[in-house]
Amino acid sequence: MTDPGARPPGGSHAVVLGGSLAGLCAAAALAPHVDRVTLVERDRYPDEPRWRRGVPQARHTHNLLGAGQRSLELLLPGLLGDLRDLGMVEVRMPQDMLLLVAGGWVDRFDSRHTVLSGSRDLLDWAVRRRVRELPAVEFREETEAVGLVAGHGDSVRGVLLRDRDPSARTGWSEPYEREADLVVDATGRGSRAPAWLQSLGHQAPEETVVDAGCAYATCVFEPPPGHTADWKCVLLQSTPEEPRSGILNPIENDRWMVSVAGLGGERPPLDHAGFVDFAKRLRSTVLYDAIRDAKPLGEVYGSGRTENRRRHYERLTRWPDRFLVLGDAVGAFNPAYGQGISVAGMSALVLRRALERAGTRGTGRIPAGLTGPLRKGIARCVDAAWMLSGNADLAYPGAADGPLPLAARLGKRYTDRLLKVATTDRTVATALFDMTHLLAPPQVVLRPRVLASVLRGPRTATPASTSPPTAAPASASPPTAPSPGPAAGARLPEERP
Numbered sequence: 176m177t178d179p180g181a182r183p184p185g186g187s188h189a190v191v192l193g194g195s196l197a198g199l200c201a202a203a204a205l206a207p208h209v210d211r212v213t214l215v216e217r218d219r220y221p222d223e224p225r226w227r228r229g230v231p232q233a234r235h236t237h238n239l240l241g242a243g244q245r246s247l248e249l250l251l252p253g254l255l256g257d258l259r260d261l262g263m264v265e266v267r268m269p270q271d272m273l274l275l276v277a278g279g280w281v282d283r284f285d286s287r288h289t290v291l292s293g294s295r296d297l298l299d300w301a302v303r304r305r306v307r308e309l310p311a312v313e314f315r316e317e318t319e320a321v322g323l324v325a326g327h328g329d330s331v332r333g334v335l336l337r338d339r340d341p342s343a344r345t346g347w348s349e350p351y352e353r354e355a356d357l358v359v360d361a362t363g364r365g366s367r368a369p370a371w372l373q374s375l376g377h378q379a380p381e382e383t384v385v386d387a388g389c390a391y392a393t394c395v396f397e398p399p400p401g402h403t404a405d406w407k408c409v410l411l412q413s414t415p416e417e418p419r420s421g422i423l424n425p426i427e428n429d430r431w432m433v434s435v436a437g438l439g440g441e442r443p444p445l446d447h448a449g450f451v452d453f454a455k456r457l458r459s460t461v462l463y464d465a466i467r468d469a470k471p472l473g474e475v476y477g478s479g480r481t482e483n484r485r486r487h488y489e490r491l492t493r494w495p496d497r498f499l500v501l502g503d504a505v506g507a508f509n510p511a512y513g514q515g516i517s518v519a520g521m522s523a524l525v526l527r528r529a530l531e532r533a534g535t536r537g538t539g540r541i542p543a544g545l546t547g548p549l550r551k552g553i554a555r556c557v558d559a560a561w562m563l564s565g566n567a568d569l570a571y572p573g574a575a576d577g578p579l580p581l582a583a584r585l586g587k588r589y590t591d592r593l594l595k596v597a598t599t600d601r602t603v604a605t606a607l608f609d610m611t612h613l614l615a616p617p618q619v620v621l622r623p624r625v626l627a628s629v630l631r632g633p634r635t636a637t638p639a640s641t642s643p644p645t646a647a648p649a650s651a652s653p654p655t656a657p658s659p660g661p662a663a664g665a666r667l668p669e670e671r672p
């Protein structure tokens with residue numbers, strides 16, 4: 176059965192599967208370049224910023240890194256202003272943070288980097304609101320994608336969908352075809368694309384998995400009455416020796432969203448007393464001190480899957496034209512690094528750039544041969560994040576199959592030293608943030624000035640301070656200007672000529 180009236184006559188039509196952030200970004204990238212975009216989402220969206228089943232991770236802290244802010248604003252101009260107006264909090268990193276990395280507490284200074292902090296429900300709602308304003312985009316809620324429709328040769332000519340139907344025995348209608356010139360799968364970690372490819376006679380992609388055994392628990396708090404502090408956010412990172420981390424994020428309506436995590440098999444408790452007690456056993460008690468008298472505003476929620484997992488679609492030699500996969504469906508990361516949304520945004524920009532180059536706007540068609548090469552561009556976005564999360568997590572017991580390869584061991588030794596030097600050296604710290612915000616390639620931490628400082632080692636003979644620094648520390652570094660890294664006039668790789 177084919178869905179009647181599914182395509183504008185003579186116009187180009189793209190279908191995006193999955194309406195969370197990767198799907199919304201893809202729809203925003205496609206909208207100026209095709210006549211119609213259909214965004215297919217299994218859930219019914221809540222009218223307000225509220226949790227929904229299809230994005231279970233929305234109960235946990237979400238930070239929008241530099242690359243995520245930049246790419247979302249490029250895709251949906253005005254969005255960052257919306258987010259601030261809606262109460263999301265801009266946190267200058269590390270000036271407004273108590274930041275404990277493996278090498279110690281990081282001095283607080285203006286690196287020009289910020290993270291945007293708020294509830295994930297609010298972020299999704301605000302992005303959705305902007306995408307709904309795009310005339311080319313049609314939302315199709317309570318509709319599930321169940322397969323691809325093969326076209327001529329090695330290509331896809333549509334997708335198999337079914338609609339929620341409470342009167343049907345399965346709760347769903349019979350599947351029907353929806354034709355499209357391009358199908359984009361953004362259905363997240365649970366994507367069925369490997370099986371769909373196999374059903375069309377293609378191979379499933381190879382997978383790489385690095386699992387540090389990270390288990391999250393999150394609770395929202397009202398700060399204690401009269402609370403004042405010179406920080407907005409607390410971030411206590413784990414180490415393989417002390418595999419527990421914690422983050423306190425400010426979110427809209429003067430609340431804190433607090434997540435704690437155990438790695439290597441330790442699971443934080445899901446009751447309030449146990450949660451607070453777990454916070455006491457982090458690498459510092461500052462987070463515990465902040466929340467012990469704070470009022471919990473809801474339950475403690477645990478998280479599901481957090482392993483780093485990438486599917487190497489770019490390695491497949493045969494690929495069905497007019498089909499693309501992006502977002503968590505291609506690369507999903509340990510959430511402790513906060514990268515997923517940024518990679519989704521960057522991947523959507525790669526798609527937009529390809530459409531611009533192909534000159535599709537106003538032509539009523541999407542040319543053949545676009546998606547095969549695009550897989551590599553999307554894989555490069557995943558690479559940038561994987562270099563951090565996938566590689567760093569290899570150091571946790573059980574994450575790697577067998578002993579660490581030499582390159583990984585050397586990389587870890589350099590990173591360990593870098594994280595010590597970055598606690599007091601602002602140029603090194605800024606380069607570190609350029610990299611972790613995905614605004615510069617990982618090689619930024621090998622630039623001559625950074626390399627020299629790291630090889631020289633920490634400037635102070637004394638070990639890193641055991642108590643967190645205040646906002647205007649007497650820095651052990653000379654008052655160098657922040658590195659001329661890309662933080663201020665940041666340009667993502669996709670924007671560079």
Ligand SMILES: Cc1cc2nc3c(=O)[nH]c(=O)nc-3n(C[C@H](O)[C@H](O)[C@H](O)COP(=O)(O)OP(=O)(O)OC[C@H]3O[C@@H](n4cnc5c(N)ncnc54)[C@H](O)[C@@H]3O)c2cc1C
Binds near residue numbers: 194195215363391517
């Ligand atoms: C605990 C946790 C914390 C995180 N914290 C951060 C953070 O701080 N910063 C950050 O950048 N990232 C973070 N992430 C990652 C981030 O949540 C994802 O990268 C982001 O949601 C983009 O994912 P996505 O859109 O590809 O997939 P998802 O968000 O998983 O969405 C998939 C969508 O597809 C829909 N869907 C699924 N199957 C079908 C189907 N067959 N048909 C139709 N619709 C379907 C679902 O309903 C859903 O809407 C975190 C992740 C976790 C688990």
